[in-house]
Amino acid sequence: MKQEEIKEESGLGTIKINNEVLAIVAARTTIETKGVAGMSGGMVEGLAKVLGRKNPEKGIKVVITEDETNIEISILVEYGVSIPDVCSEIQRNVKKKIENTTGKSVKAVDINVHGIHFPPVEGKEKGIEEETK
DSSP states (O other): BBSSSEEEEEEEEEEEEEHHHHHHHHHHHHHEEEEEEEOHHHHHHHHHHHOOOOOTTTTTEEEESSSEEEEEEEEETTTTSSSHHHHHHHHHHHHHHHHHHHSSEEEEEEEEEEEEEEEEOOOOOOOEEEOOO
């Protein structure tokens, strides 16, 4: 059964960690990884923009069941990086950070690469982002 939070009883009371907290930790850890250009929220990001909301955990989906935690991350990568290497580093870093932060095991960290960010070309102000739909 899917849960919205990690819940644990201690001798002093109940500890609850909401999925959004895990998503923010995963997003921050992902963004700090070399080769990541940004998070990709897909349709959710588009809807948030229309509604005028900022979504710090965009591109992150957290699924918690009674005995496991799964994280799904959608990213844009920098042009020229090794995509498998960047994704493996994200998986290791996010798994370690979530497990250290919550004390709970992470079963899987799945990565979806939605696009590539190209550096600015001389004479142009911004880089180009190519994102698949």
